[in-house]
Amino acid sequence: MKALITGGSGFVGSHLAEALLARGDSVLVLDNLSTGSITNIAHLKKSPNFAYIIDDVMNRRVLAEAVDECDVIYHLAAAVGVRLVVESPVRTIETNLEGTQVVLEAAAKKRKKVLLASTSEVYGKSTKIPFSETDDLLIGPSNKGRWSYACSKLMDEFLAIAFWKERKLPVVVARLFNTVGPRQTGRYGMVIPNFVRQALTNKPITVYGTGRQRRAFGYVGDVVGALMALMDRQDTHGEVFNIGNDQEISIKNLARLIIKMTGSRSKIIHISYDKAYEEGFEDMQRRVPDLAKIKRWIGYQSRHPLRDILERVIAYERAQLKP
Ligand code: UDP
Numbered sequence: 001m002k003a004l005i006t007g008g009s010g011f012v013g014s015h016l017a018e019a020l021l022a023r024g025d026s027v028l029v030l031d032n033l034s035t036g037s038i039t040n041i042a043h044l045k046k047s048p049n050f051a052y053i054i055d056d057v058m059n060r061r062v063l064a065e066a067v068d069e070c071d072v073i074y075h076l077a078a079a080v081g082v083r084l085v086v087e088s089p090v091r092t093i094e095t096n097l098e099g100t101q102v103v104l105e106a107a108a109k110k111r112k113k114v115l116l117a118s119t120s121e122v123y124g125k126s127t128k129i130p131f132s133e134t135d136d137l138l139i140g141p142s143n144k145g146r147w148s149y150a151c152s153k154l155m156d157e158f159l160a161i162a163f164w165k166e167r168k169l170p171v172v173v174a175r176l177f178n179t180v181g182p183r184q185t186g187r188y189g190m191v192i193p194n195f196v197r198q199a200l201t202n203k204p205i206t207v208y209g210t211g212r213q214r215r216a217f218g219y220v221g222d223v224v225g226a227l228m229a230l231m232d233r234q235d236t237h238g239e240v241f242n243i244g245n246d247q248e249i250s251i252k253n254l255a256r257l258i259i260k261m262t263g264s265r266s267k268i269i270h271i272s273y274d275k276a277y278e279e280g281f282e283d284m285q286r287r288v289p290d291l292a293k294i295k296r297w298i299g300y301q302s303r304h305p306l307r308d309i310l311e312r313v314i315a316y317e318r319a320q321l322k323p
Pocket of ligand 1: 178207209
């Protein structure tokens with residue numbers, strides 16, 4: 001089996017490539033390195049089953065060749081990270097809408113199954129916890145840049161499911177909740193790599209808002225295992241699945257835990273959302289996946305508790321900081 005991973009040099013993509021190679025599959029990565037990094041896949045280059053192309057998914061000719069070479073497509077290429085989304089809304093919308101459209105078209109021509117990586121952002125400001133795949137979605141107004149990400153990924157979902165219904169292209173949609181682990185960059189705002197870096201360098205830990213907002217963090221290794229299982233099964237076509245962890249922690253307690261685990265001298269400081277992102281920025285207080293469906297279908301288990309994940313991220317960031 002040969003898999004094409006768009007966005008394969010990113011955080012999740014590089015872990016997926018690693019897992020596929022480990023079970024004996026071949027992998028072709030297509031990534032324009034806009035937010036991904038070549039260092040994420042450097043250790044894979046020695047594998048004879050691994051190849052990569054540095055190009056844009058929007059380059060239709062290159063994409064068509066890549067699709068031709070592969071049996072299945074994991075479409076992970078997207079603009080991600082709340083900071084990036086707020087700072088570059090045009091890029092976010094264009095990348096997410098156009099990128100997915102060209103991937104689905106190319107896949108449809110060759111009838112290659114596509115797994116679309118979507119996001120828990122599509123649940124928006126919903127307060128009905130936990131979020132289930134069939135719930136209504138509550139997205140904020142269009143003058144708040146954050147919601148463009150949710151909307152663009154939601155359109156991707158609609159388009160993918162339309163390709164299944166109308167053209168019988170096998171697709172499956174995975175809504176990834178806060179996914180964390182080694183190699184995730186803090187550059188685009190993600191909280192855990194940021195806090196760990198700040199703690200290891202004894203800098204202030206920047207908690208946005210009150211810190212009472214809660215998140216549930218899933219380990220990237222568990223998540224990529226689920227992506228592979230969803231791709232492998234032939235009965236997932238046209239289906240949407242939540243993937244993540246349902247054990248919550250407040251952001252303030254996360255900061256405290258990271259300080260404790262790193263033995264840091266950092267102090268916690270609070271920064272308003274307006275300063276951290278943009279004026280009028282809206283955050284959700286809670287975001288918890290209902291995992292009943294994915295448990296039922298593939299026996300999914302989130303195997304890594306938060307402490308375990310943090311230990312791995314701390315070890316990784318410590319190694320990165322060494323001269
Ligand atoms: N956050 C924070 N400090 C940071 C980065 C993020 O307090 O330096 C908060 C952010 O406002 C959000 C939560 O941590 O409430 C998770 O942020 P992240 O960007 O990792 O993911 P999100 O859940 O927003 O997609």
